[in-house]
Amino acid sequence: MSRQSFSGLSLxxxxxxKHRGWQQQWRKPEPKARYDAVIVxxxxxxxxxxxYLAKEHGMTNIAVLEKGWIGGxxxxxxxxxxxxxxxxxxxxxxxxxxxxxxxxxxQSLNYNVMFSPRGVMMLAHTVHDIQVFxxxxxxxxxxxxxxxxxxxxxxxxxxxxxxxxDDIRYPVLGAALQRRGGTARHDAVAWGYxxxxxxxxxxxxxxxxxxxxxRGANGIEAVExxxxxxxxxxxxxxxxxxxxxxxxxxxxxxPLESYPxxxxxxxxxxxxxxxxxxxxxxxxxxxxxxxGEMVIGAGTDAYTSYTQRGAxxxxxxxxxxxxxxxxxFRRLRMLRNWGGIVDVTPDRSPIIAKTEVPGLYVNxxxxxxxxxxxxxxxxxxxxxxxxxxxxxxxxxxxxxxFRDGYLIDEAAAAAVAH
Amino acid sequence: MxxxxxxxxxxxxxxxFTYGGQAHLTRPRQPSQLDDQAWAEFLYMRTNTKGVYAERxxxxxxxxxFFNALRDTTTDHFLAFxxxxxxxxxxxxxxxxxxxxxxxxxxxxxxxxGPGGRSA
Numbered sequence: 348m349s350r351q352s353f354s355g356l357s358l359x360x361x362x363x364x365k366h367r368g369w370q371q372q373w374r375k376p377e378p379k380a381r382y383d384a385v386i387v388x389x390x391x392x393x394x395x396x397x398x399y400l401a402k403e404h405g406m407t408n409i410a411v412l413e414k415g416w417i418g419g420x421x422x423x424x425x426x427x428x429x430x431x432x433x434x435x436x437x438x439x440x441x442x443x444x445x446x447x448x449x450x451x452x453x454q455s456l457n458y459n460v461m462f463s464p465r466g467v468m469m470l471a472h473t474v475h476d477i478q479v480f481x482x483x484x485x486x487x488x489x490x491x492x493x494x495x496x497x498x499x500x501x502x503x504x505x506x507x508x509x510x511x512x513d514d515i516r517y518p519v520l521g522a523a524l525q526r527r528g529g530t531a532r533h534d535a536v537a538w539g540y541x542x543x544x545x546x547x548x549x550x551x552x553x554x555x556x557x558x559x560x561x562r563g564a565n566g567i568e569a570v571e572x573x574x575x576x577x578x579x580x581x582x583x584x585x586x587x588x589x590x591x592x593x594x595x596x597x598x599x600x601x602p603l604e605s606y607p608x609x610x611x612x613x614x615x616x617x618x619x620x621x622x623x624x625x626x627x628x629x630x631x632x633x634x635x636x637x638x639g640e641m642v643i644g645a646g647t648d649a650y651t652s653y654t655q656r657g658a659x660x661x662x663x664x665x666x667x668x669x670x671x672x673x674x675x676f677r678r679l680r681m682l683r684n685w686g687g688i689v690d691v692t693p694d695r696s697p698i699i700a701k702t703e704v705p706g707l708y709v710n711x712x713x714x715x716x717x718x719x720x721x722x723x724x725x726x727x728x729x730x731x732x733x734x735x736x737x738x739x740x741x742x743x744x745x746x747x748x749f750r751d752g753y754l755i756d757e758a759a760a761a762a763v764a765h
Numbered sequence: 766m767x768x769x770x771x772x773x774x775x776x777x778x779x780x781x782f783t784y785g786g787q788a789h790l791t792r793p794r795q796p797s798q799l800d801d802q803a804w805a806e807f808l809y810m811r812t813n814t815k816g817v818y819a820e821r822x823x824x825x826x827x828x829x830x831f832f833n834a835l836r837d838t839t840t841d842h843f844l845a846f847x848x849x850x851x852x853x854x855x856x857x858x859x860x861x862x863x864x865x866x867x868x869x870x871x872x873x874x875x876x877x878x879g880p881g882g883r884s885a
Contacts, residue, residue: 602810603813604813605813650767650784650836651786653839654838654839654840658767658779750801751801752801
């Protein structure tokens with residue numbers, strides 16, 4: 348089907364003609380009786396998987412089933428930080444695969460996802476932090492991932508608002524900087540993938556909740572949904588915080604726990620914050636959106652939940668840290684806060700794998716940091732579904748690693764949630 | 766913030782507690798006879814229930830003791846608190862048919878729930 352192409356010229360032309368004639372971005376099709384593959388979950392990872400299945404593996408008779416609206420889950424709720432400075436080889440390969448795809452994503456999708464590699468700076472506040480971050484810098488460089496160590500004065504030069512004085516509770520002792528890291532526009536990622544997948548023939552079916560699976564002797568045969576039974580011999584589940592629930596319908600247990608994770612934004616202000624700053628030790632994650640809001644990520648609540656909301660004291664803990672690091676923000680008013688449900692694995696690394704049920708695949712366990720991996724995760728998940736075997740990059744990220752003892756223990760490496 | 770009823774100390778804010786995860790997990794009695802799959806189940810697999818979930822809490826900044834609770838993970842309402850070693854209370858009605866969440870009627874603070882009873 349012919350699809351409007353976006354460009355600067357088309358924007359100017361439509362602007363001059365009173366913005367008439369913009370096409371619908373994707374269709375609202377009724378579900379067909381049979382697909383070659385079905386993706387459960389219409390977030391960035393699921394829509395991206397459908398896009399790469401259609402674009403790179405020639406499977407165009409596929410559907411994405413979303414129980415709400417696309418991008419309404421964690422894709423639309425996260426703080427959009429993108430980086431790949433993970434310690435272990437397996438993680439560095441996976442996350443850097445994503446960063447490389449981010450770099451050309453707007454062009455590939457013909458949709459501006461506003462990828463902005465403005466640099467991600469992670470602050471060190473203790474001697475232990477310094478040692479761990481320098482180890483990360485060296486490990487990353489061995490893996491071809493850029494990361495560099497900054498002394499406090501250099502950190503302040505990179506982010507002038509940063510308070511590097513000695514008289515705060517946890518003084519800044521240095522920082523690790525990944526210049527290729529940054530942010531992207533989260534909604535645009537979902538919309539861009541949806542539009543590009545739809546153009547290749549993928550059916551995006553919203554308001555369609557999966558209620559069961561039909562299994563035969565050879566594995567998955569169909570998906571039962573609130574909009575009828577859909578036949579498919581390949582089903583990829585990409586359902587974030589609700590993955591345990593979906594997989595239980597198929598009788599598959601995954602080592603996940605679902606926790607609330609919150610974020611908040613301030614009132615919009617003029618451009619003042621040139622990068623992303625993270626502090627794992629005192630728990631502060633902050634950047635400035637293109638609208639001008641300071642986007643702040645809080646931590647997970649202590650307990651498992653599916654409520655998509657968390658407690659205020661978790662946000663306050665983060666704001667305490669922000670106000671100490673950036674005293675200029677003490678009088679900034681917070682505009683909105685919200686929560687999402689994140690699926691956390693025991694080793695804080697994702698699972699992108701085949702399951703014990705033939706034809707059933709799962710992409711889950713991204714915990715608190717799945718957005719950064721969206722293109723890479725979707726790309727290797729599509730490969731896994733198309734070939735019925737993992738791509739070399741996601742081969743280590745199996746469910747069986749917990750049985751076999753091959754953990755990819757980023758939890759121990761950083762001692763915080765990601 | 767959750768209000769949590771410690772069976773020993775009464776109703777306290779969540780800040781006084783640490784979370785202990787899924788309740789009623791018992792360490793295998795014959796560890797040497799377990800295969801890798803069984804160990805993985807014990808160490809890593811949790812039910813991650815969407816609905817009524819039996820979980821452990823510890824009154825870390827109070828009496829220091831562990832106890833169990835039933836909580837609906839779709840609403841975060843507590844349905845019962847009970848001491849470690851007591852059986853999981855049986856709820857009379859499923860939580861989605863409950864007009865008034867039980868957590869809105871907590872008991873007098875020092876009174877611990879009886880075995881099998883619903884405390885708060």
